Amino acid sequence: MNRDVIIRYQGVCKSFGAKVVLKDLDLDVYRGEAFCIMGPSGCGKSVTIRHIIGLLKQDRGSVTVEGHDMSTISRGDLRKLRARMGYVFQEAALLNSLSAGENVALPLRETTELSDAEIVDKVNAKLALVKVPDVYHKMPSELSGGMKKRVGLARALITDPEIVLYDEPTAGLDPEISASINRLMRELAETLHVTSVIVTHHVGTVKTVADRVGLLDNGRLNFVSKPEEFIHSTEPRLVRFLGDKLD
Amino acid sequence: MLSVAASFLRDVGFQLELTLQVLLRLGSAPRRRTLIAEQLFQSGLKVVHVVLLVGVFIGMIVALQTGIELSNFGQQDQIGTIVALSMCREMGPFITAVILAATVGSALAAEIGTMAVSEELHALEVMSIDRISYLVMPRVVGVAIMCPLLTVLCDTIGIVGGGLIADSQLNVGVALYYDSVIDALNDRGLPLELPKEVYTGLFKALIFGVILSIISCTAGLNATSGAMGVGNATRKAVRDSIIAIIISNYFLSWFFFNA
Numbered sequence: 001m002n003r004d005v006i007i008r009y010q011g012v013c014k015s016f017g018a019k020v021v022l023k024d025l026d027l028d029v030y031r032g033e034a035f036c037i038m039g040p041s042g043c044g045k046s047v048t049i050r051h052i053i054g055l056l057k058q059d060r061g062s063v064t065v066e067g068h069d070m071s072t073i074s075r076g077d078l079r080k081l082r083a084r085m086g087y088v089f090q091e092a093a094l095l096n097s098l099s100a101g102e103n104v105a106l107p108l109r110e111t112t113e114l115s116d117a118e119i120v121d122k123v124n125a126k127l128a129l130v131k132v133p134d135v136y137h138k139m140p141s142e143l144s145g146g147m148k149k150r151v152g153l154a155r156a157l158i159t160d161p162e163i164v165l166y167d168e169p170t171a172g173l174d175p176e177i178s179a180s181i182n183r184l185m186r187e188l189a190e191t192l193h194v195t196s197v198i199v200t201h202h203v204g205t206v207k208t209v210a211d212r213v214g215l216l217d218n219g220r221l222n223f224v225s226k227p228e229e230f231i232h233s234t235e236p237r238l239v240r241f242l243g244d245k246l247d
Numbered sequence: 248m249l250s251v252a253a254s255f256l257r258d259v260g261f262q263l264e265l266t267l268q269v270l271l272r273l274g275s276a277p278r279r280r281t282l283i284a285e286q287l288f289q290s291g292l293k294v295v296h297v298v299l300l301v302g303v304f305i306g307m308i309v310a311l312q313t314g315i316e317l318s319n320f321g322q323q324d325q326i327g328t329i330v331a332l333s334m335c336r337e338m339g340p341f342i343t344a345v346i347l348a349a350t351v352g353s354a355l356a357a358e359i360g361t362m363a364v365s366e367e368l369h370a371l372e373v374m375s376i377d378r379i380s381y382l383v384m385p386r387v388v389g390v391a392i393m394c395p396l397l398t399v400l401c402d403t404i405g406i407v408g409g410g411l412i413a414d415s416q417l418n419v420g421v422a423l424y425y426d427s428v429i430d431a432l433n434d435r436g437l438p439l440e441l442p443k444e445v446y447t448g449l450f451k452a453l454i455f456g457v458i459l460s461i462i463s464c465t466a467g468l469n470a471t472s473g474a475m476g477v478g479n480a481t482r483k484a485v486r487d488s489i490i491a492i493i494i495s496n497y498f499l500s501w502f503f504f505n506a
Contacts, residue, residue, distance in 0.1 A: 093370040
């Protein structure tokens with residue numbers, strides 16, 4: 001694997017009121033790798049990845065993405081950087097007023113000069129890639145949870161991003177659909193060579209998708225290692241956290 | 248008390264900034280014509296029947312209340328003048344704006360508020376889509392255009408409603424009523440030979456449209472905490488819009504007719 005650091009957290013602190021969420025968090029994510037962040041509910045996993053795309057700003061420390069410091073980046077550079085990233089939301093966050101296809105097309109319509117025909121072709125290709133080729137004209141309310149996630153993934157991939165951030169991509173899905181989403185993320189990482197940062201509390205996702213994984217606990221990322229080492233670790237904290245998830 | 252004042256000032260600051268941001272994005276209106284057309288439909292055609300119904304009864308009320316007093320002095324033939332001027336100057340724009348605040352404003356706040364709590368706004372942000380240009384500007388432009396147009400309808404139907412009362416209950420003939428309406432609404436010194444009351448009424452309607460749409464969009468954009476947050480945003484949008492319309496109505500009336 002190329003060891004070029006694409007995302008770097010250095011001493012990142014983030015609080016909401018009196019609640020300290022991140023406390024001197026350090027992390028390097030390498031180009032092309034799939035990094036999973038595990039942790040108990042409410043520990044700040046989503047908060048962590050939101051710093052990468054500029055949805056949140058740290059109180060202290062620095063987050064750099066492709067060499068850009070996210071707390072001082074200009075609006076123009078942020079727009080360009082975001083065009084190279086995709087974000088898959090926990091609840092897909094599809095715009096309910098647009099069809100699934102138009103949701104996927106939206107970034108192209110808004111940020112490129114492509115013709116309608118080119119956009120439709122690209123959208124159909126991405127919908128096929130995420131294995132929901134027939135939903136272009138369906139409204140989000142007509143889609144199942146798994147289909148919404150896939151459409152959300154297609155939307156995140158439509159600009160051919162170099163970095164994809166996944167916020168609980170399999171939360172709330174049944175095991176079969178979760179497994180298919182996991183396989184899909186792995187395929188995308190391997191075929192499109194994107195860097196993936198995945199927030200999850202599913203061991204299945206870690207096993208299938210991750211190159212490395214860490215446990216976010218007390219505001220810091222601990223036990224960063226390869227999935228096999230992580231899952232079979234004898235560290236008491238990790239054993240306690242993984243306990244029932246391994247069953 | 249201090250926190251209420253701080254919250255009020257924060258809201259006003261946000262609304263002023265949002266107004267400025269919308270003005271700066273008016274140049275992108277041609278590119279957003281489809282979204283603007285949709286808003287014209289939502290804030291115009293979908294509420295036109297309410298404006299017509301309320302407008303006709305407002306005209307009837309004005310005619311009845313003032314007509315009864317005028318008839319005590321044998322001046323009921325002036326009823327057309329009073330209904331026409333009060334509808335154009337005050338009642339038309341005010342009633343239309345209140346109807347729009349209650350129908351369109353609440354819908355705007357609920358729609359954008361739902362987008363806020365379901366992370367659709369964040370989705371727009373991470374896709375580098377300008378949410379003010381995409382969401383707010385078309386809505387403000389749509390309501391700002393429709394409010395004066397609906398006001399014209401409200402004025403017209405209100406005058407017709409006043410005529411029904413004048414004829415049926417005040418013994419003022421239809422011809423006399425409409426003669427006095429036409430006299431009141433005729434000013435050869437101004438464009439289209441319409442009086443100042445009509446233009447100031449339409450200008451007020453335009454301002455009310457901007458105010459209520461900005462307040463409603465602000466409430467939606469700042470919605471948090473799920474369904475309850477959307478409910479609070481909707482209530483706040485309608486309440487604040489009506490208060491702002493009343494207060495701005497006073498100052499606009501003072502500016503145009505007393506300054």
